[in-house]
Amino acid sequence: MSFSDYKGYRLRNRVFVGFLAICFLSIITSAVLSFIILRNNAKDQSRTDMQNKSEALMSSLDYALSHSQVKTGDIPRILENKIYEIADINKHDIIIYDLDGNYLLSNKEPNLVAQKKMPAEVIKAIRKNGKQYDDKSYDENLKASIISSYMVLKNNMLENVAYVYFPYYHNESAYMVVFKHYFAYIIGVNILIVLFSIWLSWIISNNLTKAITRFTSMISRINLFDKNLQPIRYYKNDELNALVKAYNKMISEIADQRERLSYIEKQSAWQEMAKQVAHEVKNPLTPMKLMMQNFERKFDANDPNNETKVKNLSEVIIGQIEVISRVATAFSEFAQLPKRNDEEIILNKEIRNVLTIFSDENIFVHASHDHIMMKIDKDYLARIIINLVTNASQAKSDDRKSVINVDLEKIEKRIKITVNDNGIGIPEDKLDKIFDPNFTSKSSGMGIGLTMVKRMVEDYNGSITVVSEVDKGAVFTISMPSNL
Template sequence: MPLSEYKGYRLRNRVFIGFLAICLLSVVTSAVLSFVILRDNAKKQSMTDMQNKSEALMSSLDYALSHTQVQTKEIPEVLDNKIYEIADINKHDIVIYDLQGNYLLSNKDPNLVAQKKIPESVIKAIKKNGKRYDDKSYDNKLNATVISSYMVLKNNMLDDIAYVYFPYYHNESAYMDVFKHYFAYIIGVNLLIVLFGIWLSWIISNNLTDAITRFTSMISKINLFDKDLRPIKYYKNDELNALVKSYNKMISEIADQRERLSYIEKQSAWQEMAKQVAHEVKNPLTPMKLMMQNFERKFDPNDPNIGAKVKGLSEVIIGQIDVISRVANAFSEFAQLPERHDEEITLNKEVRNVLNIFSDENIFVHANHDDIRMKIDRSYLTRIITNLVTNASQARAEGRKSVINVDLEKIEKRIRITVEDNGIGIPADQLDKIFDPNFTSKNSGMGIGLTMVKRMVEDYNGTITVLSTLDKGAIFTISMPSNL
């Protein structure tokens, strides 16, 4: 068995056993929890019943003694017949003792009262608690817990005159009968859950290991120089989806890095050339300009024709010098981007301000939000928009009214700027070179405008792409982070 398959088999078993263990634990936990809940509810209900019965009993006794100021020795006479009525109404036995713990009266036959005197320890406990004392014991004959409640009986002057013994029997095994009654249902339901869990865990573990094996196979084939890397198609929204997204992002970055390396190689060569051109051209500019101005100033002005000739020559030469200076500055600027000064701006407003200079063009701005905020250098943004719109304007087709659409979109934390025209378009063989230094399809210009745009966009970790159809127009799309 191959190592990868063995590991997948082990993972499948671990997932399956984990699901099975959870199901079994669920069965045991639900059974134990049901037992505990039934037991606690039975105990609480028993205590509530005892409390209610004892309060009803004491209320009946207090009412029977409330008509006169009764003393301890008068209790048998006052309650002689009423004690039977009170016991029948409350459906409970009553035993009354004096303050020394001696038997006084009961609804039962005196010979059936087992306890003729309250133990001294119980009397001390009653006095310590002040009002009531509960003594818990177990009756083997009845197989039940007996809670002996001793309560202080007072007369209408609130003087202690006796102790009332109130035996309450609670069969703690009753909740076991209820539990046994429901236990069969609990086991049956949980058994169905276990069987369903076994089936579901087997399906999930198989799908999981199959997906991981497939992903592992694709990841192991990654090669930095392979141009045929394909993304994984996975549509489930789970943890593996994050793995797939990371893989797809990685191969996309690999492709971008390949293009970036190629671009950097070309760019590096052009940078060196730009620096050299700037250095070579700038050196003679100032001396040449001063020399010609000086020659013009010293020339004989008496000659009626010579002055005009010299002045015309001077203007031509100075104009050519200015052209050379502009070329040198452009190449120098290409060699190194200006220092950035990022600030938070409203993209909608800034783009409209930039487009004001194109007053004679049919330019339409669209935005998916009224207030798109981003952080960028204003001069960078101005140069990017100006270059793209200028190119779109210069690409107008003969006999067709030029229309330029500028779309601004904010999608989560990214900004997308699209400049679309209906001009002549870009030939397919030129699309790959459109951002190369010194490449231009126009009769004039130095061909570094789009190169500068791409450099500025990439300086913000963004991308710029172009799509074009001949005689229908071109679409330039910029995507960059909002940096907010």
């Protein structure tokens, strides 16, 4: 995994975790609020229901006693039959005690009433309270909280005549069961929301980092000399759109700057070439002029050797004209490369065929693959290899046997060609000028061979570099994109 991939991975995780954190926080908050609201509603409903039930029971008893002024001793007689009806309607047991806490009447059989006497603390509390006393307890058998209530029974004159006991008349936990049931539904829904949030956050974070990684990859490949820079097509109106616009603007400006730089380089190259051509043409013209002037000054019409002198002069002039012709031919070749005719070839085979012209040299070809394919013009390839190998051959040292290695490698989507010799090498102060159009370290020629090689390599969006050490040799390395 590359560094950029690692950073993208970290960013995706941060977005993913951040999105999940927000979802979890929202879900936990809503669950807690739901828990508090439902619990409070359950308690309120429990209290309301308990109050309604107790009021209903007391209203029925009050109604039964409202027809006459009743005393405590009259209650068993008046409610003897009514108490069964009231208990059945309200579906609850009723036990009535006198004001001293002694058992008077119940809808249950007397022998089934466990509490024949009210506890003294209850009597004391209800007398102090004057209205009602609720006794809360926990029933292990029911596993629930229950409430028994003692209430004051009054006659139609609002006088206290008895105490009414409703045993286990309210199960508070029943409402909590309902609450837990609804809360379980809420938890289930929240789990589904969490799962959906995980999926959605992963999709969002993954799409975001994929877009950023793609943009980063395209930006990292920006090269001033790359003619294949493509604009990013992005149609979403978000923050990344500003980045895309900036990138597209930048590559447009790079294209303009590349054209401008190319124009300036061409102008500079032509200026240098013009100076070099003028110098190369002037070199043979000067001796030709001197020879003609000398011949004219010494010419004697009666000299029997005139024919020989004219012949010698003619040979010298023709030789110098040939030099000028070679200069013109080299200049013409530099001015315009031949038209490319690309075709798919096996580099290994084609380079070996080209090197057959160097039959007397120790040239060895090595390749990382048996068949390295590339789409290239055969003439371009031949001129590149011949120029590099010729230079390597001409740079051989007198004190050792010349050995030239031509290595071919295919690394991912690039092809690497290396020409390595064990010759005299190139001085460090000349390395920077080795590809200049007018530079040469030889006594003859215009020094445009390596310049043409560079132009042809760059025509395939490649590059050429040289590393050398004096008296140990030089290494020329060509790197080109694989176009197959």
